[in-house]
Amino acid sequence: MVGIFHRPLLFELAFPMSSRRILHHGPHPQGTPVLLSDRTVAGCWFEWHRQGGCGPGELIVQRQFAERQAIEIGDWISCETEDHSRWYLGRVEECHFQWPDLLRLRLAGMGIELNELFPGGFHPSPEAERPHRYGATDLFVHDPDRLWERAFPVTSLQGLVRQLFERHVVGQSHITYDPARIEAPEHPVSIDSLKFRGEESLRAILKDLALRAQTHWGVDAAGVFFFSRRTSAPQASFRIGRDLTSVEESRDRELLFNRLLLTGDYIYDARDHSGQVARRVYRWRGNYFEPASSQQHGNRRLRLWVPWIRTQSDSLAFARSFFRTYAVPTYRYTVETVPQSTPIFPWLGPVSLEDATGAILATGTVEKVRVLFDHAPRFRLEIGPEDPREL
Incomplete structure (x- = not known):
C-alpha cells in the first residue's frame, strides 16, 4: 500500500493546488462577471485550436432545480487562473439539467460567431x-x-x-x-x-x-x-518522464491525398445566340495531382467544393498549399502533460517532443489542445495536420 500511494504524494507536492476562476458574464462577454463558487463546479474542460482560437468546452455545475435557468443560452463564460490570466472565453450553446442538481453547459469559443x-x-x-x-x-x-x-x-x-x-x-x-x-x-x-x-x-x-x-x-x-x-521556433518543449504522462504516435494513409478534384463557382462565358447553354455557363473545375506522391503511394483522391474559386491562379494556389501538407504520410502525436501553469496556445508556434534523455523526437504544429481545467490544469495536445475533409 505504501508503494501505491507514494508516487501520487510526491506528485501532489511537486504540483501544488492552484485556484481557478470560472466567471459568468451574462448575455454580453464584457458584462459584469459573477464568480462561480468553486465548490459547485463538478468539471470543466475547453479547447484551443490553431484554426479557430478558443474552441468547444464544457462546464458542469451543481444547481438546484429552481436555479437551473440562472445561466441561459447565449450567456458567456470565461476561465481564468488565480492571477486573473484569462485562458478561455466561450458562449453557452446548450444547457442540460440532470435531476436532482447537475447542470451541464456546452460552450463554444467566440469564433462561433463567424459561422453566423x-x-x-x-x-x-x-x-x-x-x-x-x-x-x-x-x-x-x-x-x-x-x-x-x-x-x-x-x-x-x-x-x-x-x-x-x-x-x-x-x-x-x-x-x-x-x-x-x-x-x-x-x-x-x-x-x-x-x-x-x-x-x-x-x-x-x-x-x-x-x-x-x-x-x-x-x-x-x-x-x-x-x-x-507561422513561426518555426518552438514555444515549449516536453520531455517523456518529466513533462508527459502519455505519448501516442500514429502514421497512416488516412489523411494522405495526392489527387484533388476542385469544384468552384459558375463562369458565364461570352453571350452568343447559339442556343448551346454549355458554351455560356459552366462551373470551374480543376483536377490536380502530385506525381511523386502518386507514384510512391498510389492515387488518393479528394473532392472539394470551394464556391468562390473560379480562376486558374486561385485554384492552383489552393492546390499547391493543399499538397504541401497532405501529399505525404504524416506523423500525428497525442500527448498528455503533467499539471501546467503556462498556457500552450497552438497559434503561438510549434512544440518539441523529447525522449527521456532529452533527444528531440519531433517538432510539430499543434492543431488542438484540450485543457482539463482542474485546480492543476493538464493539457492533451494533438500534433499533426487537421482533417482536410472538414475544410
Missing part, C-alpha cells in the same frame, strides 16, 4: 445584400448579376481579410477587430477575383484563405481576432 456571418447575397434590391466581389482584376464581366454586384479592390490576402472584417464583422458581432493582428503570410498569395453570394459563412472563407497562406487564425480568450503567420 454570410458575406454577399443574390438579390439586386438595395434592401438586400448584393453579391460582393473582391479582387485585383475584373475577370467576369458576363456574370448575370454584375450590374448590381458590389466590387471591392484588394491587392493582398491580408488586405482581403481586413476588408471582410471591416464590412461584415465590426458592429455585427462581439469579436474585437485589431488590424495589427492580421499579418501578411510568409509567402505572398495572389487574389485575382473572389465573389461571395451568401452561400458560405465567413468562417469557411477564412479557413480557405488560411490554408492558402499557411497561417493561424481564430479568436483568442480576449475576444480578439488574429490571422498570423
Whole structure:
C-alpha cells in the first residue's frame, strides 16, 4: 500500500493546488462577471485550436432545480487562473439539467460567431445584400448579376481579410477587430477575383484563405481576432518522464491525398445566340495531382467544393498549399502533460517532443489542445495536420 500511494504524494507536492476562476458574464462577454463558487463546479474542460482560437468546452455545475435557468443560452463564460490570466472565453450553446442538481453547459469559443456571418447575397434590391466581389482584376464581366454586384479592390490576402472584417464583422458581432493582428503570410498569395453570394459563412472563407497562406487564425480568450503567420521556433518543449504522462504516435494513409478534384463557382462565358447553354455557363473545375506522391503511394483522391474559386491562379494556389501538407504520410502525436501553469496556445508556434534523455523526437504544429481545467490544469495536445475533409 505504501508503494501505491507514494508516487501520487510526491506528485501532489511537486504540483501544488492552484485556484481557478470560472466567471459568468451574462448575455454580453464584457458584462459584469459573477464568480462561480468553486465548490459547485463538478468539471470543466475547453479547447484551443490553431484554426479557430478558443474552441468547444464544457462546464458542469451543481444547481438546484429552481436555479437551473440562472445561466441561459447565449450567456458567456470565461476561465481564468488565480492571477486573473484569462485562458478561455466561450458562449453557452446548450444547457442540460440532470435531476436532482447537475447542470451541464456546452460552450463554444467566440469564433462561433463567424459561422453566423454570410458575406454577399443574390438579390439586386438595395434592401438586400448584393453579391460582393473582391479582387485585383475584373475577370467576369458576363456574370448575370454584375450590374448590381458590389466590387471591392484588394491587392493582398491580408488586405482581403481586413476588408471582410471591416464590412461584415465590426458592429455585427462581439469579436474585437485589431488590424495589427492580421499579418501578411510568409509567402505572398495572389487574389485575382473572389465573389461571395451568401452561400458560405465567413468562417469557411477564412479557413480557405488560411490554408492558402499557411497561417493561424481564430479568436483568442480576449475576444480578439488574429490571422498570423507561422513561426518555426518552438514555444515549449516536453520531455517523456518529466513533462508527459502519455505519448501516442500514429502514421497512416488516412489523411494522405495526392489527387484533388476542385469544384468552384459558375463562369458565364461570352453571350452568343447559339442556343448551346454549355458554351455560356459552366462551373470551374480543376483536377490536380502530385506525381511523386502518386507514384510512391498510389492515387488518393479528394473532392472539394470551394464556391468562390473560379480562376486558374486561385485554384492552383489552393492546390499547391493543399499538397504541401497532405501529399505525404504524416506523423500525428497525442500527448498528455503533467499539471501546467503556462498556457500552450497552438497559434503561438510549434512544440518539441523529447525522449527521456532529452533527444528531440519531433517538432510539430499543434492543431488542438484540450485543457482539463482542474485546480492543476493538464493539457492533451494533438500534433499533426487537421482533417482536410472538414475544410
